[in-house]
Amino acid sequence: MGNSKLYKGSLTTIIMKLLAENDKMYGYEITQKVKKLTQGELNITEGALYPALHKLEADGLLHVEVKKVDNRLRKYYKLTEKGTKETANLLTELQRYIETMQHLVNPKFSLD
Amino acid sequence: MGNSKLYKGSLTTIIMKLLAENDKMYGYEITQKVKKLTQGELNITEGALYPALHKLEADGLLHVEVKKVDNRLRKYYKLTEKGTKETANLLTELQRYIETMQHLVNPKFSLD
DNA sequence: TTTTATACATAAGAAAATTATGTATATTTG
């Protein structure tokens, strides 16, 4: 993914948040959207994306709908109700992670 | 580590930053410091910490000095010159990561 | 016509963590 190891563990959060904003998206579309939104900083690889989508589907967080467009296959993913709830949790966790890291890295927040 | 998957990949950054602030620290001390600074949010496990410290030492980013205190062993770690430079890079990467994730998650920064 | 883009997928391997276990000493608590 990114040029930094820090992106490890954040792929699911990214996918879910994009689907929360865009209702339904297909895999390739997600990679392009992320590339654009991050100005090329984050390029999701297929080897990371597709297994992640399959797992989210298996966990009942995403629902898939196959469509044929221009004689090419597309798998549209959409949040389930469970997925919508889980997205809220993941975004809360992200904010908490960011705050925690700021505390650790910014000494002026130090407790001791 | 944390209750969130997001902490994956950030352990090295945390260790290096603490050593940049505290000159020299030993492993157990790092776990306690992090627990305190994060109010219990982040508990570094020994299975993650020690292999990470050994790798940083092997990479020439940390220097180790063994001391016996109260008849117990302590391994004090300190940043090398190379480690100090690398710490600056890691902190820059962390800030960049946080900004990128804010862009993705906070729609008001959206480009399209 | 060859390369790039679109669109999916999986397999092998690496990296970084979790969980479990092990050794040993010091201190606290019931």
Added chain:
DNA sequence: CAAATATACATAATTTTCTTATGTATAAAA
């Protein structure tokens, strides 16, 4: 005083998550 907890290190087996490589197929651009 005995048992539990804290201090302090370590590693091995396994799991998770990613990279890299490879594969199939159609469409568009160079």
